[in-house]
Amino acid sequence: MLRREFLAVRNRLTADDVRESATALAGRALGLPELARARTVAAYVSVGSEPGTLALLDALRARGVRVLLPALLPDNDLDWGAYTGTDSLARVRHGGKMALFEPSGERLGPDAVTGADVVLLPGLAVDARGMRLGRGGGSYDRVLARLERAGAHPALVVLLYDSEIIERVPAEVHDQAVHAVVTPSGVRRFRDDA
Numbered sequence: 001m002l003r004r005e006f007l008a009v010r011n012r013l014t015a016d017d018v019r020e021s022a023t024a025l026a027g028r029a030l031g032l033p034e035l036a037r038a039r040t041v042a043a044y045v046s047v048g049s050e051p052g053t054l055a056l057l058d059a060l061r062a063r064g065v066r067v068l069l070p071a072l073l074p075d076n077d078l079d080w081g082a083y084t085g086t087d088s089l090a091r092v093r094h095g096g097k098m099a100l101f102e103p104s105g106e107r108l109g110p111d112a113v114t115g116a117d118v119v120l121l122p123g124l125a126v127d128a129r130g131m132r133l134g135r136g137g138g139s140y141d142r143v144l145a146r147l148e149r150a151g152a153h154p155a156l157v158v159l160l161y162d163s164e165i166i167e168r169v170p171a172e173v174h175d176q177a178v179h180a181v182v183t184p185s186g187v188r189r190f191r192d193d194a
Contacts (some may be wrong), residue, residue, distance in 0.1 A: 003136060006124040006164060010049040022052025024184035025159055029056050029120075032180065032187060033154035038117035040066040042080065042143075042154070045089060045101035050122060051159045057083055068112055071102040076139050080112035081105050113143055114150040121178065123158045125166050130177035130190025132158050133169040139154075144176050155179045 013021075029035060041060055046053040060067050063082065070078040072094050081103025082088070090104040113119065121140055125133040141190055147154065156178040162185050180189045 002133065002169065003124055006133070009163065010161070013049045018049055018187070021161060021184045022055050025053075025182060026049050026056040026059055027100060027159070028184065028187055029159065029182045030059055032118075032155075032182065033159065034089065034118050034157065035060070035065075038065055040068065040116045041118045041120065042068045042070075042113045042116040043083070043120040044070055044122055044159055045124075045162070046159075047098055047100060051161055053120070053159065054086065056120075056159075058085070065100070065158050068116060069101075069103045070139070072100060072139065073110075076137050077110055077142050078080075078113070079110055080108045082108070094103070094194055095121060110142075111150070114147060114152040116152075116154045118155045118157060119143065119147070119170050120154060121158045123160060123164075125164045125169050126160060126181045126188075126190075127169045127171075129168075129171075130179070130181075131169050131171040131175055132178050141174070143173070148176075157182060159183075 020029055043057055057067055067083040068080045069083045073079055075144045088104055089101040091099050093099040118143050123132040123134055158178050158181045160181055162183045177190050180187055
């Protein structure tokens with residue numbers, strides 16, 4: 001129910017709204033100390049009315065950061081590949097789901113994410129505790145579990161619109177709080193252990 005409400009609001013955004021938000025979001029995110037010192041960032045390519053990420057990905061690459069992007073596997077886990085510019089992306093449709101932009105080059109394996117200094121997570125909302133509401137596919141729950149098993153502790157950052165920081169999202173015992181959320185108007189921190 002909650003997911004549907006957030007998706008409905010996003011679907012009412014115009015292309016101009018999404019573009020302007022993406023520019024502001026990139027500016028805010030690039031100011032994060034975690035991203036300033038990151039050598040490898042695991043990110044994703046936004047689709048549809050998601051908060052835009054391409055400007056941020058290109059700015060990170062221009063800084064010399066290695067950017068990893070996910071490729072959805074049949075079991076909903078994520079493999080990873082390097083982003084080397086928009087020409088390194090392939091539009092891939094997975095069954096009845098929306099088409100995603102994935103890296104077209106070499107696959108580095110699901111464990112490649114454990115080498116990231118920062119993981120940018122998609123989401124629909126984050127609450128006052130830093131708990132993230134995802135789309136419900138479980139792909140990023142697997143990523144977070146993989147990071148924990150590997151003893152990896154990257155900064156976890158969610159990119160959202162301003163209206164998507166709410167009082168409370170449903171959370172399960174295994175869910176982890178994120179370190180920060182970046183919106184077009186600012187940054188909100190939840191954990192300082194990154």
